Amino acid sequence: MQRGLPGHMQKGRLAIAKYAKVLDCCLLVLDSRAPCSTWDPKVAKRFSRKLLVVLNRADLAEPEKTRRWEEHFKEKGYAVEVVDAKSGTDIMRLRQALESRVKGTKPLRVAVLGLPNTGKSTILNRLIGRRASRVENRPGVTRGPQWVRVGKLEILDTPGIVSKKADLENPILAALGLVAADSQMAAEWLLERILIPNSPALTYFGLQEPPKQGEELSEIAKSQGWLRQGGQPDLARAAQGVLAAFQNGKLGRWTLEEA
Numbered sequence: 001m002q003r004g005l006p007g008h009m010q011k012g013r014l015a016i017a018k019y020a021k022v023l024d025c026c027l028l029v030l031d032s033r034a035p036c037s038t039w040d041p042k043v044a045k046r047f048s049r050k051l052l053v054v055l056n057r058a059d060l061a062e063p064e065k066t067r068r069w070e071e072h073f074k075e076k077g078y079a080v081e082v083v084d085a086k087s088g089t090d091i092m093r094l095r096q097a098l099e100s101r102v103k104g105t106k107p108l109r110v111a112v113l114g115l116p117n118t119g120k121s122t123i124l125n126r127l128i129g130r131r132a133s134r135v136e137n138r139p140g141v142t143r144g145p146q147w148v149r150v151g152k153l154e155i156l157d158t159p160g161i162v163s164k165k166a167d168l169e170n171p172i173l174a175a176l177g178l179v180a181a182d183s184q185m186a187a188e189w190l191l192e193r194i195l196i197p198n199s200p201a202l203t204y205f206g207l208q209e210p211p212k213q214g215e216e217l218s219e220i221a222k223s224q225g226w227l228r229q230g231g232q233p234d235l236a237r238a239a240q241g242v243l244a245a246f247q248n249g250k251l252g253r254w255t256l257e258e259a
Protein backbone atom coordinates (compact mmCIF):
# COMPACT_ATOMS: atom_id res chain seq x y z
CA MET A 1 0.00 0.00 0.00
CA GLN A 2 1.15 3.51 -0.75
CA ARG A 3 0.93 5.85 2.19
CA GLY A 4 -0.88 9.17 1.93
CA LEU A 5 -3.43 8.16 -0.73
CA PRO A 6 -7.19 7.99 -0.14
CA GLY A 7 -8.38 4.44 0.71
CA HIS A 8 -10.50 3.67 -2.37
CA MET A 9 -7.66 4.78 -4.68
CA GLN A 10 -5.31 2.30 -3.01
CA LYS A 11 -7.94 -0.42 -3.29
CA GLY A 12 -8.35 0.54 -6.95
CA ARG A 13 -4.70 -0.20 -7.62
CA LEU A 14 -4.90 -3.57 -5.89
CA ALA A 15 -8.01 -4.43 -7.91
CA ILE A 16 -6.19 -3.68 -11.18
CA ALA A 17 -3.37 -5.99 -10.20
CA LYS A 18 -6.02 -8.67 -9.63
CA TYR A 19 -7.81 -8.07 -12.94
CA ALA A 20 -4.75 -7.50 -15.14
CA LYS A 21 -4.41 -11.18 -16.08
CA VAL A 22 -7.95 -11.45 -17.47
CA LEU A 23 -7.85 -8.18 -19.39
CA ASP A 24 -7.32 -8.08 -23.17
CA CYS A 25 -7.08 -4.30 -23.42
CA CYS A 26 -6.64 -1.27 -21.23
CA LEU A 27 -7.90 2.21 -22.04
CA LEU A 28 -5.61 4.66 -20.28
CA VAL A 29 -7.62 7.87 -20.13
CA LEU A 30 -5.50 11.03 -20.29
CA ASP A 31 -6.56 14.64 -20.13
CA SER A 32 -5.56 16.25 -23.45
CA ARG A 33 -4.65 19.45 -21.59
CA ALA A 34 -1.91 17.63 -19.65
CA PRO A 35 -1.07 14.24 -21.21
CA CYS A 36 2.26 14.01 -19.43
CA SER A 37 0.96 14.60 -15.90
CA THR A 38 -1.98 12.24 -16.47
CA TRP A 39 0.20 9.47 -17.96
CA ASP A 40 0.68 6.42 -15.73
CA PRO A 41 4.02 4.69 -16.44
CA LYS A 42 3.13 1.69 -14.25
CA VAL A 43 -0.07 1.01 -16.16
CA ALA A 44 1.72 1.52 -19.48
CA LYS A 45 4.41 -0.96 -18.47
CA ARG A 46 1.95 -3.53 -17.17
CA PHE A 47 -0.28 -3.47 -20.26
CA SER A 48 2.30 -2.57 -22.92
CA ARG A 49 0.81 -3.55 -26.33
CA LYS A 50 -2.60 -4.11 -24.72
CA LEU A 51 -2.70 -0.39 -23.98
CA LEU A 52 -4.89 2.02 -25.91
CA VAL A 53 -4.21 5.66 -25.04
CA VAL A 54 -7.33 7.85 -24.94
CA LEU A 55 -6.73 11.59 -25.18
CA ASN A 56 -9.99 12.79 -23.63
CA ARG A 57 -11.34 16.34 -23.17
CA ALA A 58 -10.04 17.21 -26.63
CA ASP A 59 -12.71 19.94 -26.68
CA LEU A 60 -10.78 21.85 -23.98
CA ALA A 61 -7.27 21.43 -25.44
CA GLU A 62 -5.44 23.14 -28.32
CA PRO A 63 -6.09 20.99 -31.43
CA GLU A 64 -2.59 21.38 -32.93
CA LYS A 65 -0.94 20.36 -29.65
CA THR A 66 -3.31 17.42 -29.30
CA ARG A 67 -2.21 16.24 -32.76
CA ARG A 68 1.41 16.42 -31.61
CA TRP A 69 0.61 14.41 -28.50
CA GLU A 70 -1.19 11.84 -30.64
CA GLU A 71 1.93 11.53 -32.81
CA HIS A 72 4.12 11.30 -29.72
CA PHE A 73 2.24 8.28 -28.35
CA LYS A 74 2.07 6.66 -31.78
CA GLU A 75 5.84 7.01 -32.15
CA LYS A 76 6.17 5.20 -28.82
CA GLY A 77 4.19 2.34 -30.37
CA TYR A 78 0.83 2.85 -28.64
CA ALA A 79 -2.60 2.90 -30.21
CA VAL A 80 -4.20 6.32 -29.63
CA GLU A 81 -7.70 7.75 -29.93
CA VAL A 82 -8.61 11.42 -29.42
CA VAL A 83 -12.12 11.96 -28.02
CA ASP A 84 -14.46 14.39 -26.34
CA ALA A 85 -16.53 12.04 -24.24
CA LYS A 86 -18.82 14.78 -22.97
CA SER A 87 -20.30 15.42 -26.42
CA GLY A 88 -19.42 11.96 -27.74
CA THR A 89 -17.13 13.23 -30.53
CA ASP A 90 -15.11 10.36 -32.08
CA ILE A 91 -16.39 7.76 -29.60
CA MET A 92 -17.48 5.70 -32.62
CA ARG A 93 -13.82 5.49 -33.73
CA LEU A 94 -12.81 4.37 -30.26
CA ARG A 95 -15.49 1.67 -30.26
CA GLN A 96 -14.35 0.48 -33.69
CA ALA A 97 -10.74 0.38 -32.48
CA LEU A 98 -11.85 -1.86 -29.62
CA GLU A 99 -14.06 -4.06 -31.81
CA SER A 100 -11.16 -4.59 -34.22
CA ARG A 101 -9.32 -6.29 -31.34
CA VAL A 102 -12.08 -8.87 -30.78
CA LYS A 103 -10.95 -12.38 -31.75
CA GLY A 104 -13.58 -14.96 -32.69
CA THR A 105 -16.55 -15.31 -30.37
CA LYS A 106 -14.68 -14.54 -27.17
CA PRO A 107 -15.64 -11.15 -25.66
CA LEU A 108 -12.88 -8.54 -25.42
CA ARG A 109 -12.26 -7.63 -21.78
CA VAL A 110 -11.39 -3.93 -21.51
CA ALA A 111 -10.53 -1.88 -18.42
CA VAL A 112 -10.88 1.89 -18.29
CA LEU A 113 -8.04 3.29 -16.19
CA GLY A 114 -6.71 6.73 -15.36
CA LEU A 115 -6.46 9.44 -12.76
CA PRO A 116 -9.62 10.52 -10.88
CA ASN A 117 -12.03 12.72 -12.85
CA THR A 118 -10.37 12.17 -16.25
CA GLY A 119 -13.72 11.06 -17.71
CA LYS A 120 -13.51 7.25 -17.44
CA SER A 121 -17.16 6.69 -16.54
CA THR A 122 -18.28 9.18 -19.21
CA ILE A 123 -16.30 7.19 -21.80
CA LEU A 124 -17.80 3.91 -20.59
CA ASN A 125 -21.33 5.34 -20.76
CA ARG A 126 -20.66 6.64 -24.29
CA LEU A 127 -19.23 3.30 -25.42
CA ILE A 128 -22.25 1.36 -24.24
CA GLY A 129 -24.81 4.04 -25.14
CA ARG A 130 -26.44 4.36 -21.72
CA ARG A 131 -25.77 5.76 -18.27
CA ALA A 132 -24.44 2.68 -16.48
CA SER A 133 -21.89 4.52 -14.39
CA ARG A 134 -22.27 7.64 -12.27
CA VAL A 135 -20.54 10.75 -13.60
CA GLU A 136 -19.81 13.92 -11.61
CA ASN A 137 -17.38 16.75 -11.97
CA ARG A 138 -15.19 15.91 -8.98
CA PRO A 139 -12.53 13.27 -8.33
CA GLY A 140 -13.41 10.06 -6.48
CA VAL A 141 -16.92 9.39 -7.87
CA THR A 142 -16.53 5.75 -8.97
CA ARG A 143 -15.89 3.81 -5.75
CA GLY A 144 -15.36 0.23 -6.89
CA PRO A 145 -14.62 -1.62 -10.15
CA GLN A 146 -17.73 -2.53 -12.18
CA TRP A 147 -18.14 -4.69 -15.32
CA VAL A 148 -20.57 -3.73 -18.08
CA ARG A 149 -21.23 -5.73 -21.24
CA VAL A 150 -22.07 -4.38 -24.70
CA GLY A 151 -21.95 -6.60 -27.78
CA LYS A 152 -18.60 -8.35 -27.76
CA LEU A 153 -17.06 -5.89 -25.29
CA GLU A 154 -16.90 -6.44 -21.55
CA ILE A 155 -15.82 -3.15 -20.03
CA LEU A 156 -14.54 -2.57 -16.50
CA ASP A 157 -15.01 0.92 -15.07
CA THR A 158 -12.55 1.62 -12.27
CA PRO A 159 -12.09 4.28 -9.60
CA GLY A 160 -9.47 6.87 -10.56
CA ILE A 161 -6.04 6.00 -9.29
CA VAL A 162 -3.38 8.40 -8.06
CA SER A 163 -0.20 6.39 -8.43
CA LYS A 164 2.27 8.87 -6.97
CA LYS A 165 1.92 10.85 -3.79
CA ALA A 166 3.53 13.77 -5.68
CA ASP A 167 0.41 13.86 -7.92
CA LEU A 168 -1.58 15.11 -4.96
CA GLU A 169 0.61 18.24 -4.93
CA ASN A 170 0.98 18.68 -8.70
CA PRO A 171 -0.41 22.16 -9.57
CA ILE A 172 -1.28 21.02 -13.12
CA LEU A 173 -3.52 18.22 -11.84
CA ALA A 174 -5.06 20.58 -9.30
CA ALA A 175 -5.71 23.19 -12.02
CA LEU A 176 -7.49 20.54 -14.09
CA GLY A 177 -9.59 19.50 -11.07
CA LEU A 178 -8.20 15.96 -11.02
CA VAL A 179 -6.81 16.17 -7.49
CA ALA A 180 -7.92 18.41 -4.64
CA ALA A 181 -4.79 20.41 -3.82
CA ASP A 182 -4.33 23.97 -2.52
CA SER A 183 -6.58 25.88 -4.93
CA GLN A 184 -4.80 29.22 -4.44
CA MET A 185 -1.45 27.67 -5.37
CA ALA A 186 -3.03 25.96 -8.40
CA ALA A 187 -4.79 29.14 -9.57
CA GLU A 188 -1.60 31.21 -9.25
CA TRP A 189 0.36 28.60 -11.20
CA LEU A 190 -2.30 28.56 -13.91
CA LEU A 191 -2.68 32.34 -14.22
CA GLU A 192 1.04 32.81 -14.74
CA ARG A 193 0.67 30.68 -17.85
CA ILE A 194 -2.64 31.79 -19.28
CA LEU A 195 -2.72 35.54 -18.57
CA ILE A 196 -0.61 36.37 -21.61
CA PRO A 197 -1.20 39.01 -24.30
CA ASN A 198 -4.32 38.28 -26.40
CA SER A 199 -5.43 35.49 -24.04
CA PRO A 200 -9.21 34.95 -23.89
CA ALA A 201 -8.68 34.69 -20.12
CA LEU A 202 -7.83 38.43 -20.01
CA THR A 203 -11.07 39.34 -21.76
CA TYR A 204 -13.08 36.95 -19.58
CA PHE A 205 -11.83 38.63 -16.40
CA GLY A 206 -12.12 42.15 -17.85
CA LEU A 207 -8.37 42.87 -17.72
CA GLN A 208 -6.71 45.18 -20.26
CA GLU A 209 -3.26 43.58 -19.99
CA PRO A 210 -1.46 40.81 -18.07
CA PRO A 211 -0.98 41.84 -14.41
CA LYS A 212 2.48 41.88 -12.85
CA GLN A 213 3.76 38.48 -11.79
CA GLY A 214 2.38 37.55 -8.39
CA GLU A 215 -0.53 40.01 -8.66
CA GLU A 216 -2.74 38.02 -11.03
CA LEU A 217 -5.13 36.67 -8.41
CA SER A 218 -5.62 39.96 -6.59
CA GLU A 219 -6.19 41.83 -9.89
CA ILE A 220 -8.87 39.33 -10.86
CA ALA A 221 -10.47 39.54 -7.41
CA LYS A 222 -10.65 43.34 -7.81
CA SER A 223 -11.98 43.25 -11.37
CA GLN A 224 -14.65 40.70 -10.41
CA GLY A 225 -15.59 42.40 -7.14
CA TRP A 226 -14.50 39.36 -5.14
CA LEU A 227 -13.65 41.34 -2.03
CA ARG A 228 -13.65 40.66 1.66
CA GLN A 229 -15.16 42.98 4.26
CA GLY A 230 -13.00 46.09 4.23
CA GLY A 231 -12.44 45.84 0.47
CA GLN A 232 -9.38 43.54 0.46
CA PRO A 233 -9.24 41.08 -2.50
CA ASP A 234 -10.70 37.69 -1.50
CA LEU A 235 -7.93 35.47 -2.90
CA ALA A 236 -9.58 32.18 -1.88
CA ARG A 237 -12.82 33.15 -3.67
CA ALA A 238 -10.81 34.31 -6.71
CA ALA A 239 -8.87 31.03 -6.84
CA GLN A 240 -12.10 29.01 -6.86
CA GLY A 241 -13.58 31.27 -9.55
CA VAL A 242 -10.48 30.99 -11.75
CA LEU A 243 -10.30 27.19 -11.50
CA ALA A 244 -14.02 26.74 -12.14
CA ALA A 245 -13.88 28.99 -15.23
CA PHE A 246 -10.79 27.20 -16.54
CA GLN A 247 -12.22 23.72 -15.96
CA ASN A 248 -15.46 24.65 -17.74
CA GLY A 249 -13.56 25.91 -20.78
CA LYS A 250 -14.61 29.54 -20.26
CA LEU A 251 -11.00 30.75 -20.50
CA GLY A 252 -10.45 29.17 -23.90
CA ARG A 253 -8.69 26.00 -25.03
CA TRP A 254 -5.36 25.36 -23.34
CA THR A 255 -2.78 22.60 -23.44
CA LEU A 256 -0.49 23.00 -20.46
CA GLU A 257 2.17 20.47 -21.52
CA GLU A 258 4.17 20.17 -24.75
CA ALA A 259 4.79 16.84 -26.48
Ligand SMILES: Nc1nc2c(ncn2[C@@H]2O[C@H](COP(=O)(O)OP(=O)(O)OP(=O)(O)O)[C@@H](O)[C@H]2O)c(=O)[nH]1
Binding pocket: 056, 057, 058, 059, 060, 083, 084, 085, 086, 087, 115, 116, 117, 118, 119, 120, 121, 122, 123, 134, 135, 136, 137, 138, 139, 140, 141, 142, 143, 158, 159, 160, 161
Ligand atom coordinates in the same frame (compact mmCIF):
# COMPACT_ATOMS: atom_id res chain seq x y z
N1 LIG B 1 -15.51 19.05 -21.45
C1 LIG B 1 -15.42 17.73 -21.25
N2 LIG B 1 -15.83 17.21 -20.06
C2 LIG B 1 -15.74 15.89 -19.89
C3 LIG B 1 -15.21 15.00 -20.90
N3 LIG B 1 -15.25 13.73 -20.42
C4 LIG B 1 -15.77 13.82 -19.17
N4 LIG B 1 -16.08 15.10 -18.85
C5 LIG B 1 -16.65 15.59 -17.58
O1 LIG B 1 -15.69 15.31 -16.56
C6 LIG B 1 -16.34 15.06 -15.32
C7 LIG B 1 -15.81 13.76 -14.74
O2 LIG B 1 -16.25 12.66 -15.50
P1 LIG B 1 -16.31 11.16 -14.93
O3 LIG B 1 -16.65 10.30 -16.09
O4 LIG B 1 -17.15 11.08 -13.71
O5 LIG B 1 -14.78 10.94 -14.52
P2 LIG B 1 -14.13 9.62 -13.89
O6 LIG B 1 -12.79 9.48 -14.52
O7 LIG B 1 -15.05 8.47 -14.02
O8 LIG B 1 -13.95 10.05 -12.36
P3 LIG B 1 -13.73 9.08 -11.06
O9 LIG B 1 -14.78 8.02 -11.08
O10 LIG B 1 -13.92 10.05 -9.93
O11 LIG B 1 -12.34 8.57 -11.14
C8 LIG B 1 -17.84 15.05 -15.63
O12 LIG B 1 -18.36 16.32 -15.28
C9 LIG B 1 -17.89 14.84 -17.14
O13 LIG B 1 -19.06 15.41 -17.73
C10 LIG B 1 -14.78 15.60 -22.13
O14 LIG B 1 -14.30 14.94 -23.08
N5 LIG B 1 -14.92 16.96 -22.24
Ligand SMILES: [Mg+2]
Binding pocket: 120, 121, 122, 133, 134, 135, 141, 142, 158, 159, 160
Ligand atom coordinates in the same frame (compact mmCIF):
# COMPACT_ATOMS: atom_id res chain seq x y z
MG1 LIG C 1 -15.86 7.26 -12.60
